[in-house]
Amino acid sequence: MSKKFYITTPIFYPSAKPHMGHAYTSIVADVFARIKMIDGYDVHFLTGTDEHGLKIQRAAEKANMNPLEFCDKISKTFKDLTKKLNLKNTDFIRTTEKRHFKSVQYLWDLLEKSGDIYLSKYSGWYSVSDEAFYNNDEITSKDGDNVSIVSGSKVEWVEEESYFFKLSKWQNKLLDHYKENPDFILPKSRKNEVISFVESGLKDLSISRKSISWGIKVPNNDKHVIYVWLDALTNYLSSLKYPDTKNKLYKDFWPADLHLIGKDILRFHAIYWPAFLLAAKIPLPKKIYGHGWILSGDEKMSKSKGNILDPLEIIDNYGLDPLRYYLIKEVSFGSDGNISKDKLENCINSDLANNFGNLCQRVVSFNEKNFSLSIPKKIKFQNDDLKILNKFSENLDKIRTEIDKQNLNFYIQFIVNSLFDANKYFNDQEPWSKKDDEVRLNTIVYTSLEIIRKVSIMLYPIIPESSIKALKIFDIKQNELDFSSLKDHTYLKEGKKINKIDILFKKILKK
Numbered sequence: 262m263s264k265k266f267y268i269t270t271p272i273f274y275p276s277a278k279p280h281m282g283h284a285y286t287s288i289v290a291d292v293f294a295r296i297k298m299i300d301g302y303d304v305h306f307l308t309g310t311d312e313h314g315l316k317i318q319r320a321a322e323k324a325n326m327n328p329l330e331f332c333d334k335i336s337k338t339f340k341d342l343t344k345k346l347n348l349k350n351t352d353f354i355r356t357t358e359k360r361h362f363k364s365v366q367y368l369w370d371l372l373e374k375s376g377d378i379y380l381s382k383y384s385g386w387y388s389v390s391d392e393a394f395y396n397n398d399e400i401t402s403k404d405g406d407n408v409s410i411v412s413g414s415k416v417e418w419v420e421e422e423s424y425f426f427k428l429s430k431w432q433n434k435l436l437d438h439y440k441e442n443p444d445f446i447l448p449k450s451r452k453n454e455v456i457s458f459v460e461s462g463l464k465d466l467s468i469s470r471k472s473i474s475w476g477i478k479v480p481n482n483d484k485h486v487i488y489v490w491l492d493a494l495t496n497y498l499s500s501l502k503y504p505d506t507k508n509k510l511y512k513d514f515w516p517a518d519l520h521l522i523g524k525d526i527l528r529f530h531a532i533y534w535p536a537f538l539l540a541a542k543i544p545l546p547k548k549i550y551g552h553g554w555i556l557s558g559d560e561k562m563s564k565s566k567g568n569i570l571d572p573l574e575i576i577d578n579y580g581l582d583p584l585r586y587y588l589i590k591e592v593s594f595g596s597d598g599n600i601s602k603d604k605l606e607n608c609i610n611s612d613l614a615n616n617f618g619n620l621c622q623r624v625v626s627f628n629e630k631n632f633s634l635s636i637p638k639k640i641k642f643q644n645d646d647l648k649i650l651n652k653f654s655e656n657l658d659k660i661r662t663e664i665d666k667q668n669l670n671f672y673i674q675f676i677v678n679s680l681f682d683a684n685k686y687f688n689d690q691e692p693w694s695k696k697d698d699e700v701r702l703n704t705i706v707y708t709s710l711e712i713i714r715k716v717s718i719m720l721y722p723i724i725p726e727s728s729i730k731a732l733k734i735f736d737i738k739q740n741e742l743d744f745s746s747l748k749d750h751t752y753l754k755e756g757k758k759i760n761k762i763d764i765l766f767k768k769i770l771k772k
């Protein structure tokens with residue numbers, strides 16, 4: 262396989278069990294990964310947990326556990342979630358693993374050798390919740406506490422010896438990179454925020470802490486642990502066995518194609534990470550996409566606000582595929598979104614049960630009555646048939662280009678329109694009234710089956726389990742899925758047997 266694709270989610274803090282925001286990033290990454298997989302790419306899809314730093318140290322203390330035992334426990338809930346969400350991740354990294362220590366310390370050495378690290382003293386604000394340093398002008402006071410203006414989280418004053426990274430030295434190089442690679446940061450609105458922040462002047466970054474113990478030690482000075490973000494960001498390399506840059510994983514997959522993250526951590530990914538890499542002379546990732554938040558009411562979910570939506574609860578009540586479908590269709594990708602049970606139920610009843618599930622049942626049972634469950638023969642396409650079939654072949658390249666721009670909204674809208682067109686086609690063509698025109702009857706049923714095949718393939722990345730169930734009609738298995746076959750109108754072999762399938766989605770009875 263020659264085409265490669267490397268996609269990452271942020272690695273999650275195992276400070277509390279996963280919530281819907283974590284599930285959202287993971288599901289979206291999975292959708293992109295699966296599209297590439299069925300389009301012939303060899304995909305490396307990385308997720309994992311970010312286990313060092315004060316935030317985790319304190320959470321462990323609160324739970325009366327030692328930090329590693331605490332991380333083992335909570336990291337497992339994130340790993341279990343990858344199964345619950347049916348993710349196709351090819352690696353799950355924990356920053357407490359040996360392979361990761363090796364990469365981080367190697368990268369530190371490189372930065373030191375290149376003259377980008379110096380020892381000095383930090384005095385300023387620190388937010389444990391964000392694991393971030395803030396300038397005076399980024400702080401305000403709220404209910405007697407000092408908080409970060411951007412994230413709203415509490416900050417505390419820190420004064421201690423610290424190693425610094427010469428971030429200021431990379432300011433112009435970063436700006437050049439943004440200019441020369443206009444799609445490096447997406448969406449555009451967020452790119453502009455990053456550019457103005459960098460233009461306003463970068464200060465050197467404190468990259469070690471002396472007062473905490475839970476982390477990776479600074480090589481040659483074990484009184485310091487490495488700043489958790491320098492540690493965490495390196496996970497994208499450790500998964501590829503960095504610093505062994507000759508190994509196949511690294512050679513195949515670095516630089517990463519897409520770091521998918523929430524908009525809250527854009528600064529770390531779009532400024533610090535590329536600056537570290539520039540200093541270490543490591544190629545930069547191709548793209549960083551900062552998606553919006555899943556809000557609970559009007560607010561971002563957080564443990565401290567007590568407004569957490571539990572993905573497991575929704576999956577238990579409604580099923581996984583409906584949740585995946587909802588998040589892709591109802592949350593406009595790039596913007597913030599909400600979970601409303603009412604809208605979720607509408608998605609199930611109208612889009613999934615009616616427009617998709619019922620279409621499959623109708624066409625297959627019509628086929629059973631008239632063709633005894635076999636693909637009709639003697640096919641002669643007319644304009645009406647070609648018009649609907651051609652939409653897929655003519656748009657295939659466009660679909661690929663839009664996906665490469667992370668335009669998930671285009672992708673899902675294409676599916677929604679196709680399902681609408683397919684149902685309309687079957688109704689308008691009235692195959693039941695064509696019994697004395699054999700060629701026409703056969704062609705309408707053939708065309709309807711072809712459309713079901715094509716839509717099911719397009720739906721696979723979003724609702725994998727249900728799509729595979731639908732494709733059982735044609736005996737198409739997961740490993741046989743091929744995006745390119747959307748171009749082919751005559752994929753289904755005349756005379757071949759088809760199968761009846763179980764109901765795909767049960768309607769929700771609304772009160």
Ligand code: MSP
Pocket residue numbers: 270271272273274281282283285286311493494495496521522523524525526553554555556561562
């Ligand atoms: N550990 C860091 C990331 C290190 S990456 C090298 C971190 N972890 S986190 O657990 O706090 O959040 C990680 C990501 O979870 C966010 O960037 C975002 O992708 C996702 N979400 C967390 N809350 C979210 C919402 N409410 N909505 C959507 N996604 C959000 O930051």
